[in-house]
Amino acid sequence: MTEKPEHILFLTGKLAEKQLHQILEKMQPEFTYHVHQLGLKVAALMTTDMISRRLKDTFNADKIILPGRCRGDIGALSAELGLAIERGPEELKDLPLFFGKAAHHYDLSNYKVKIFAEIVDAPNVSVDEVVKRAYYYKKNGANVIDIGCLPGTKFPHMEDIIQTLKQEGFTVSIDSLEDDDLLRGGNAGADYMLSLTNKSIWIADEVNTIPILIPETHGDLSSLDQAITVLQSNNKPFIVDPILDPIHFGFTESIVRNYQFRQRYPDIEMMMGVGNITELTHADTSGMNAVLLGICSELNINHILATEVSQHACRAINEADHARRIMYAALQNHALPKHIDSSLMTVHDTSPFPYQLDEVKEFAAAIRDPSFRIQTSPDGIHIYNRDGLHTATDPFELYPKLQVENDGGHAFYLGVELARAEISWQLGKRFNQDQALRWGCAVEVNETTIDLHTFKPAGTTLQKKQ
Numbered sequence: 001m002t003e004k005p006e007h008i009l010f011l012t013g014k015l016a017e018k019q020l021h022q023i024l025e026k027m028q029p030e031f032t033y034h035v036h037q038l039g040l041k042v043a044a045l046m047t048t049d050m051i052s053r054r055l056k057d058t059f060n061a062d063k064i065i066l067p068g069r070c071r072g073d074i075g076a077l078s079a080e081l082g083l084a085i086e087r088g089p090e091e092l093k094d095l096p097l098f099f100g101k102a103a104h105h106y107d108l109s110n111y112k113v114k115i116f117a118e119i120v121d122a123p124n125v126s127v128d129e130v131v132k133r134a135y136y137y138k139k140n141g142a143n144v145i146d147i148g149c150l151p152g153t154k155f156p157h158m159e160d161i162i163q164t165l166k167q168e169g170f171t172v173s174i175d176s177l178e179d180d181d182l183l184r185g186g187n188a189g190a191d192y193m194l195s196l197t198n199k200s201i202w203i204a205d206e207v208n209t210i211p212i213l214i215p216e217t218h219g220d221l222s223s224l225d226q227a228i229t230v231l232q233s234n235n236k237p238f239i240v241d242p243i244l245d246p247i248h249f250g251f252t253e254s255i256v257r258n259y260q261f262r263q264r265y266p267d268i269e270m271m272m273g274v275g276n277i278t279e280l281t282h283a284d285t286s287g288m289n290a291v292l293l294g295i296c297s298e299l300n301i302n303h304i305l306a307t308e309v310s311q312h313a314c315r316a317i318n319e320a321d322h323a324r325r326i327m328y329a330a331l332q333n334h335a336l337p338k339h340i341d342s343s344l345m346t347v348h349d350t351s352p353f354p355y356q357l358d359e360v361k362e363f364a365a366a367i368r369d370p371s372f373r374i375q376t377s378p379d380g381i382h383i384y385n386r387d388g389l390h391t392a393t394d395p396f397e398l399y400p401k402l403q404v405e406n407d408g409g410h411a412f413y414l415g416v417e418l419a420r421a422e423i424s425w426q427l428g429k430r431f432n433q434d435q436a437l438r439w440g441c442a443v444e445v446n447e448t449t450i451d452l453h454t455f456k457p458a459g460t461t462l463q464k465k466q
Contacts, residue, residue, distance in 0.1 A: 006031040009061035011051065013043035015366055016067075016092060023095050034059040048072025058083060090432055093354035097339070106329040106340045113296055113324040116173055116192070116305045117142035117317050118275070123155040130161050134170055141321025144192060146305060147185065149176035155184075162188040173212075175305075179203060194305070195241060201227045204236060212239045212271055212303075219243075219253070221261055228268065239303055241271040246280040255295065262299045272296055275307035278316045285312065286319045286344045286442065290337070293323035297331050315442050319344060322441050346442040352428040353377050357391075364389040372402070374417050376431045381421045383414075395422050 008031050012020050017037045024033055038046060038054050046067050058064070064083055066074065068090035078085040089098040117137035119130055134145040145165055149155055158174075158181070165172045166189050173192035174185025179200050182193045186207025193209045197216040204211045211231070216223040224240060231238045242261045245254040258272065274292045278285045296304060308316050322343040330337040342350070355363075357379045364384035367373065375382045380393040383402070390401045395418035404411040417433055424431035430438070 006062045007060060008033045009059050009064045010035045010088075011038050011043075011046065011055070011064060011066055011070075013037065013046065013067070014041045015363065016043045019092055020095075023092055027096050027099070029099065034061065043067040044069040046070045048074055048077040051077060052080060055081075091354045091430075094351070097351070100339070106333065108325040108329055108341055110332075111321075111324040111328045112302050113293065113320075113328075114143040114303045115141055115317060115320055115324070116144040116146045116194075116271070116303060118146040118148045118175060118305060118307045120148040120307060120309055121150055122147045122161065123150050123153045123158075127157055127161050127164055131164060131168060134165055134168070137317055138170070140315075140318040142306075142317055144171045144173050146173045146175050146192075146194070147190070149174070149178065149181045151176075151178065155181065158184055159188040162190050174209075183207065185209070192239075196227070198223060198227050201230055204231065204238070205234075210237050210239065212241055214241050214243055219250070219257060221257060221264070224261075228265070237269075239269045239271050240265070241273060241305075244273050244276050246276050251277070258295070258299060258301070262301075269303065270299070270301040271303040271305060272301050273305040274320065275305060275309075275313075275316070278313045279307055279310050282312060284347060285316050286323075286346045286440065289316065289319040289323040290326070290344050293320060293327050294337065296324075297327040318441050342438075343441040346440040348428045349430045349438075352424065352430050354430075357382075360384075361389060372414060374414075374421050374431075374433045376421050376425045381418060381425055383418065393422075393425065395419060 010020060010024070010033060012035060014037055017035060020035055024035070036055075036059065038051065040046060040050070044067060047070065049072055051066070058081060061083060064081070064085045065088045066085060068088050070087060074085045074087065089095060119125060119133050122130060125133075130147070137145060147158070147161060149158075162172050162174065162185060172190050173194055174182060174190040175194040176182055176185070177195065182196070182200065182203050183206060186193055186203065186209035190209050192212060193203070193207070194212045195214040196203060196211040197214060199216060201211070201213075213224055213227050215221060221242060228238075228240070240261065242257045243254060244258070245251050258270070262270065272292065272295070274289065277292060278288050281288065293304070295301070304320060306316055306320050308314055322341065326337050326340050326344065329335075329340050339350070353376060355375060355377055357377050360375050360377055360382045363373070363375070364382070367384060368386050370385050370387070372383055372385050380391050381395060381398070382389060382391050383398055384390065390398050392398050395415070398418060402411075402414060404414060420437055421431050423429070424437060
């Protein structure tokens with residue numbers, strides 16, 4: 001017996017009804033559907049209270065899809081109607097992607113890679129500042145707080161830092177090439193120590209701390225063999241870092257070296273110091289982290305050392321956290337790392353322009369009120385109301401046509417929105433009027449709908465955007 005397909009009720013407004021029908025017809029969905037126009041012009045103005053008052057028939061639906069900008073408590077509405085209710089995408093053009101995502105939900109709660117977040121130049125940082133930084137790193141995804149020493153620099157408060165962090169519940173590593181620092185850090189309770197070689201492997205017998213090995217001679221993997229043999233024979237846990245070099249200083253060769261090490265030792269835990277790329281390359285770090293964590297995923301490298309020293313790398317820890325989760329989800333689902341999560345799409349969007357100029361013209365022709373709508377397309381920035389449609393690539397060209405010279409609040413509002421639209425158009429980002437631009441994990445945004453009356457100067461009457 002064939003299972004009955006799900007029947008979905010789509011609620012919409014007058015302006016979007018025709019387009020919603022067209023999109024659903026093109027989708028040829030596996031579900032059946034009914035489109036109901038709720039008696040208001042603009043779907044974005046719909047609220048759950050309005051639906052409760054106006055919806056008299058649910059048309060035998062199994063589920064209701066609301067406009068993406070519908071405000072209100074959908075949980076309470078669902079309980080009232082006895083049906084599952086979801087908000088759809090904010091743009092109708094995204095309906096196919098919306099249902100594709102619903103069919104392929106990815107769990108981003110899991111990951112394999114541990115992030116070691118380094119506090120560099122720790123001898124010059126107070127205990128309180130280290131703890132403050134550690135909490136910041138932990139909030140952004142760090143698993144281990146790495147205490148970076150300085151060659152030839154006294155570090156009298158090392159023990160105090162490590163013990164304080166441990167008391168606060170942190171996992172800690174000590175990072176130095178000097179034996180005395182490693183011994184002191186291990187004795188103080190550090191969980192890991194970076195970086196041991198054949199010459200310093202004896203320290204692993206003196207402290208109860210997991211060593212992270214590096215080649216004694218840079219680039220010489222064979223110099224690791226003896227230390228590996230010693231630690232394996234003693235059944236001691238350890239991690240190996242073949243070293244990732246900066247671009248033009250051995251980067252490609254070091255990628256090959258990591259691959260070769262994994263081929264020689266398929267089961268040994270590895271580390272990659274991604275900071276040598278994110279810190280030493282002036283480019284957006286979100287893309288770098290995506291690629292580097294992709295390499296880690298392919299090579300089963302489950303530890304990275306990350307830093308946030310350079311100002312352009314100020315989100316590197318958080319980006320690495322998102323990247324490791326995305327790559328893990330992609331690997332587990334045998335999928336490309338596409339359409340899993342948009343957190344690393346900080347500058348661009350996958351579909352920045354849902355509407356073409358001809359469609360914008362059609363919307364504009366249907367408007368009968370004085371409120372301005374702003375949209376973008378590949379052709380530029382569009383602003384329109386009942387008095388006409390204006391298009392430009394520079395918002396300053398639009399100002400003389402808007403007739404808001406004597407309405408400061410409205411002019412301010414339109415200036416902010418047109419500036420956002422220009423940035424979106426230039427970068428290839430999605431623009432939604434009355435909403436902050438989305439920058440992925442690069443910026444924490446409190447998304448609120450703008451109330452135009454916030455900008456109302458005394459003694460003026462302001463037309464609120466529909």
